[in-house]
Amino acid sequence: xxxxxxxxxxxxxxxxxxxxxxxxxxxxxxxxxxxxxxxxxxxxxxxxxxxxxxxxxxxxxxxxxxxxxxxxxxxxxxxxxxxxxxxxxxxxxxxxxxxxxxxxxxxxxxxxxxxxxxxxxxxxxxxxxxxxxxxxxxxxxxxxxxxxxxxxxxxxxxxxxxxxxxxxxxxxxxxxxxxxxxxxxxxxxxxxxxxxxxxxxxxxxxxxxxxxxxxxxxxxxxxxxxxxxxxxxxxxxxxxxxxxxxxxxxxxxxxxxxxxxxxxxxxxxxxxxxxxxxxxxxxxxxxxxxxxxxxxxxxxxxxxxxxxxxxxxxxxxxxxxxxxxxxxxxxxxxxxxxxxxxxxxxxxxxxxxxxxxxxxxxxxxxxxxxxxxxxxxxxxxxxxxxxxxxxxxxxxxxxxxxxxxxxxxxxxxxxxxxxxxxxxxxxxxxxxxxxxxxxxxxxxxxxxxxxxxxxxxxxxxxxxxxxxxxxxxxxxxxxxxxxxxxxxxxxxxxxxxxxxxxxxxxxxxxxxxxxxxxxxxxxxxxxxxxxxxxxxxxxxxxxxxxxxxxxxxxxxxxxxxxxxxxxxxxxxxxxxxxxxxxxxxxxxxxxxxxxxxxxxxxxxxxxxxxxxxxxxxxxxxxxxxxxxxxxxxxxxxxxxxxxx
Numbered sequence: 034x035x036x037x038x039x040x041x042x043x044x045x046x047x048x049x050x051x052x053x054x055x056x057x058x059x060x061x062x063x064x065x066x067x068x069x070x071x072x073x074x075x076x077x078x079x080x081x082x083x084x085x086x087x088x089x090x091x092x093x094x095x096x097x098x099x100x101x102x103x104x105x106x107x108x109x110x111x112x113x114x115x116x117x118x119x120x121x122x123x124x125x126x127x128x129x130x131x132x133x134x135x136x137x138x139x140x141x142x143x144x145x146x147x148x149x150x151x152x153x154x155x156x157x158x159x160x161x162x163x164x165x166x167x168x169x170x171x172x173x174x175x176x177x178x179x180x181x182x183x184x185x186x187x188x189x190x191x192x193x194x195x196x197x198x199x200x201x202x203x204x205x206x207x208x209x210x211x212x213x214x215x216x217x218x219x220x221x222x223x224x225x226x227x228x229x230x231x232x233x234x235x236x237x238x239x240x241x242x243x244x245x246x247x248x249x250x251x252x253x254x255x256x257x258x259x260x261x262x263x264x265x266x267x268x269x270x271x272x273x274x275x276x277x278x279x280x281x282x283x284x285x286x287x288x289x290x291x292x293x294x295x296x297x298x299x300x301x302x303x304x305x306x307x308x309x310x311x312x313x314x315x316x317x318x319x320x321x322x323x324x325x326x327x328x329x330x331x332x333x334x335x336x337x338x339x340x341x342x343x344x345x346x347x348x349x350x351x352x353x354x355x356x357x358x359x360x361x362x363x364x365x366x367x368x369x370x371x372x373x374x375x376x377x378x379x380x381x382x383x384x385x386x387x388x389x390x391x392x393x394x395x396x397x398x399x400x401x402x403x404x405x406x407x408x409x410x411x412x413x414x415x416x417x418x419x420x421x422x423x424x425x426x427x428x429x430x431x432x433x434x435x436x437x438x439x440x441x442x443x444x445x446x447x448x449x450x451x452x453x454x455x456x457x458x459x460x461x462x463x464x465x466x467x468x469x470x471x472x473x474x475x476x477x478x479x480x481x482x483x484x485x486x487x488x489x490x491x492x493x494x495x496x497x498x499x500x501x502x503x504x505x506x507x508x509x510x511x512x513x514x515x516x517x518x519x520x521x522x523x524x525x526x527x528x529x530x531x532x533x534x535x536x537x538x539x540x541x542x543x544x545x546x547x548x549x550x551x552x553x554x555x556x557x558x559x560x561x562x563x564x565x566x567x568x569x570x571x572x573x574x575x576x577x578x579x580x581x582x583x584x585x586x587x588x589x590x591x592x593x594x595x596x597x598x599x600x601x602x603x604x605x606x607x608x609x610x611x612x613x614x615x616x617x618x619x620x621x622x623x624x625x626x627x628x629x630x631x632x633x634x635x636x637x638x639x640x641x642x643x644x645x646x647x648x649x650x651x652x653x654x655x656x657x658x659x660x661x662x663x664x665x666x667x668x669x670x671x672x673x674x675x676x677x
Contacts, residue, residue: 043202044164048210050240052154053181059158064184065202066163069194073394075163075187076110077103083404087185087248089220098219098248101188102402106388107395109402110188112249114228115416118399119424120251120297121230125260127516128235134518138233146233149225153218153244157181163190166205167197169213170262170273170364174349177210178261180254182217189217192250192396195367195428197258213241213261215253221246232257234264234516241265250398250428255369259345260514262364267517271350272525273364275511277301278341280438281564284334289445289564292346292361293541293556296486296506299450300543300556302370305340308332308557309380316558318602319549322455323610328549328602332594336564339438343368348529352441357535359444367430372410373423374552383435385410392433398426444536445568449480450556452487453542457610461618463503463626464488464547465581465611467603468555469562470540471571472585473656474530474663475646477538479583481526482647483630484510488544503626508634520636527643534665537571539563540585547605547615555602562593578656580606580613581620583627585656624653 043065044057057063066072078085087099098117102109112118128138128146138146161184168175177200180193193199193215200209222228230247234257241261245253262273276294293304308316311329318328345364352360375381388395388410399422401412413425431437449472456464463485472480486504506513508522515522530538541556576586587603601607606616631647639647642662649658 043205046207047205048208050237053214056154056158056181057162060160060162062161062184064161064163066165066190066194066199067202069191069393072163072187072191072194073108075184076101076108076191078185087188087219091220091223096220096223099188102404104397104402104404104406104408106391106407107397108188109397109400109408111399111402111414115422116228117230117247117249118414118416118422120249120256122513124230124232124247124252125513125516126231126233128233130234130236130516132518132521133516135516146235149221150235150244153216153221156218156221157183157216160184163187165190165193166200166209166211167193168200169197169258170347171362171366172198174347174351174362175364176212176261176265178213178215178258179211180215180217183219186217186219186248188396189248189250189254192254192428195396195430196250196255196365196369198366211240212265213243213258215243215245215257217245217248217253219246219248234260250369255344256514259364259511260516262345262347263511263515263522264517267521267525269350270525271348272509272522272529273511274346274348274361275301275344275509276346276361277304277343278346278361278363278442278444279305279560280339280341280442281560282337282339283564284336285565287564287567289567290341290442291446291448291560291563292359292444293448293450294481294510295450296452296484296510298371298452298489299487299510300541300553301344301450302368303374303543303553304448304556304560305338305343306381306553306557307338307383308335308554308561316554318554318558318598319546319551321549321610322545323457323548328599330558330593330596330598332561336561337436339436340434341438341442343370349441353532354443355532356443357533359447359529359533359536360441361444362441363431363439365431367428368434370427370429372425372427373413375411376413377411378409380411387429387433387435388427393430396428400425444533446563447477447533447536447538448556449477449538449540451485451540451542452489453545454488455545455550456547456605456615456619458612458615461615461622463619463623464542464545465605465616465619465623466540466542466584467546467587467605468541468598469559469591469603470579470585470587471576472538472540473660474534474538474665475649476583476585476656476659478527478530478643478663479627479631479646479650480540481509482523482634483627484508484512485626503622505626505630519633520639523634523643524638524640527640531642531663534663537665546602547608548610549602549608558593558598562591565593580616581624582654582656582659583620583623583650585659
């Protein structure tokens with residue numbers, strides 16, 4: 034596509050800043066790819082190359098940021114620095130954004146951003162530049178955007194292409210006016226930020242700029258775009274929630290939909306996976322970390338899954354039907370899927386099949402790879418000898434995902450995921466949750482404000498704190514990617530819960546249920562259970578309040594295909610390793626954490642109902658108290674009559 038741009042310079046007719054047009058004029062070459070294949074070829078330095086080192090000059094020395102290998106099933110990208118293999122939770126800073134609670138560039142780095150911005154543009158002008166025009170949030174409901182990156186960062190450009198799509202050159206009108214622009218300048222993390230990932234969100238006139246000073250797609254190609262959607266949505270009074278979504282069909286042709294939210298690592302991608310089975314076909318419910326005992330569930334036939342969203346669920350105003358249900362659509366063209374739990378062949382046959390023989394070459398991250406070999410998703414790269422990288426990833430286009438469902442979908446169950454550590458009397462923790470908790474809407478809203486990051490998060494770099502320590506990912510669990518004010522997002526989410534009371538709210542933990550290690554089996558089993566019971570309300574007679582109000586209600590028992598699941602998987606006080614003593618100590622940790630985090634939202638501009646809900650928590654309110662604040666349709670208070 035060089036001839037089109039270099040001879041006709043079509044970007045001259047776009048609505049770009051004078052500064053950017055000057056950069057494009059000065060650059061030795063500007064590339065607007067016609068097809069994805071061009072970017073894949075450029076990622077390895079040309080069609081005939083099998084390997085390519087992404088190298089930048091830093092103070093006179095060449096620094097290799099990443100190595101790219103051409104495999105039979107795609108390209109594999111591996112960063113030389115293990116730190117670059119996952120997102121730094123503190124990578125975002127903001128500049129020139131008036132209404133924000135985020136740390137500003139000036140506050141963090143004690144200098145003005147303007148000179149660095151100009152230096153970035155000047156550096157880009159010395160490079161061959163790849164342009165990728167796209168619609169942030171999707172072609173139908175999204176916003177026009179543009180990415181500018183150096184040519185040797187073609188794999189990063191290909192990631193944007195996959196994650197958000199690209200506007201075809203023939204469809205670009207002369208009035209193309211991007212509302213967001215991503216500038217990529219990888220060596221600046223060494224030149225200005227001591228090797229750290231930094232992503233600067235800068236408001237420039239009517240354009241939201243994102244300066245990506247690193248080459249890991251997570252903070253910028255993916256979450257950078259997410260930040261743009263949150264910023265633009267805030268102006269229009271809606272959010273893009275941090276959630277996966279799946280439509281589920283039982284063997285009896287019943288359908289339900291589940292939206293699963295939570296911090297990174299809370300089971301969003303896993304909600305879209307079929308349950309991992311043992312060699313004999315059974316499901317391993319869990320393994321007791323103290324006794325070694327194992328519990329299994331025989332499930333002859335699982336439900337059919339139709340994935341809808343993986344991580345970014347657009348709640349666009351045009352979806353609202355005033356029927357009491359939340360409605361969402363996917364904000365991405367491809368999914369950035371974490372595969373740390375796939376450690377051997379046969380773990381997930383569906384995903385293994387898709388990735389081993391894809392319709393188009395895929396992009397792999399943090400996986401062992403050799404030229405002309407097949408990149409295998411269970412062969413994770415070592416961060417250090419004998420220590421596997423916890424964040425191997427693949428980008429999978431939606432069209433390559435089996436049974437994908439398009440378009441807006443109404444939500445039956447809105448779930449929240451939490452990574453929980455093991456809990457015992459001797460070593461109490463917040464791992465006090467059973468397989469399923471039913472939450473009144475007001476309480477469900479509180480969970481979105483606090484959004485615990487949870488135990489052993491594989492998606493972000495270590496903060497140097499104990500893996501058992503509770504940390505908050507912030508309002509909506511999308512706060513690390515947002516540029517605005519917490520309270521503004523809290524108000525939008527509250528309005529959403531107030532207007533979607535026919536969508537039921539639940540909480541599902543993963544990793545541990547008390548003293549039992551469960552991985553993601555809890556959400557897979559509960560998914561099967563909810564699909565089979567359909568959209569019926571829960572009978573309050575079959576529920577009891579959790580020992581601590583933050584846990585809402587828990588079922589007395591459940592059956593899956595006629596098989597009862599032990600009460601100790603729902604009420605962890607029934608586990609002899611925990612009992613009331615271990616539970617109460619863990620609950621106190623959780624309660625103190627909630628109360629401390631909720632103080633951030635007690636502002637004058639918080640909705641009065643929101644203030645009442647938070648004060649309910651501060652005053653140790655009961656589950657019934659939360660129910661009264663936002664009445665829902667989740668529960669039946671009496672048994673139905675025989676006629677019913």
